[in-house]
Amino acid sequence: MSETARKKILVVDDEPDVASLLTLMLKSQGYDVIVAGDGQEALEKARSANPDLILLDVMLPRMDGYKVARMLKFDENYSHITIIMLTAKIQEKDKAIGLEMGANDYVTKPFDTAVLLAKVQTALAGKG
Secondary structure, eight states: OOGOOOEEEEEEEEEEHHHHHHHHHHTTOEEEEEEEESSHHHHHHHHHHHEEEEEEEEEEEEESSHHHHHHHSSSSTTTTTTEEEEEEOOOOOHHHHHHHHSSSSESEEEEEEHHHHHHHHHHHHHHH
């Protein structure tokens, strides 16, 4: 992957272990990774870094992932960012809310790293 083609991914999770695991996994695949630990920080970093993709937890301090997704998707400057919700909320209604708020995909924890990586690669394939 050339320097100019490196994709930027914002990982948003309030669990440091999960954020670290995702960061290592994505960096090993050649992605640039930015991390945010709460919803407000996620929104700020999304707006300043303009990532290609966001892995977004739902249950976050300060602002939940649904609200972060909605605020980005309804802002024409950021509506192009692909959002994959990555959450322990496994009910169908939670998934429906996530997709309604603007998420492009929804993955439940615990997640299979190979499946998640495949979703990330597929989501980014059309970008750039």
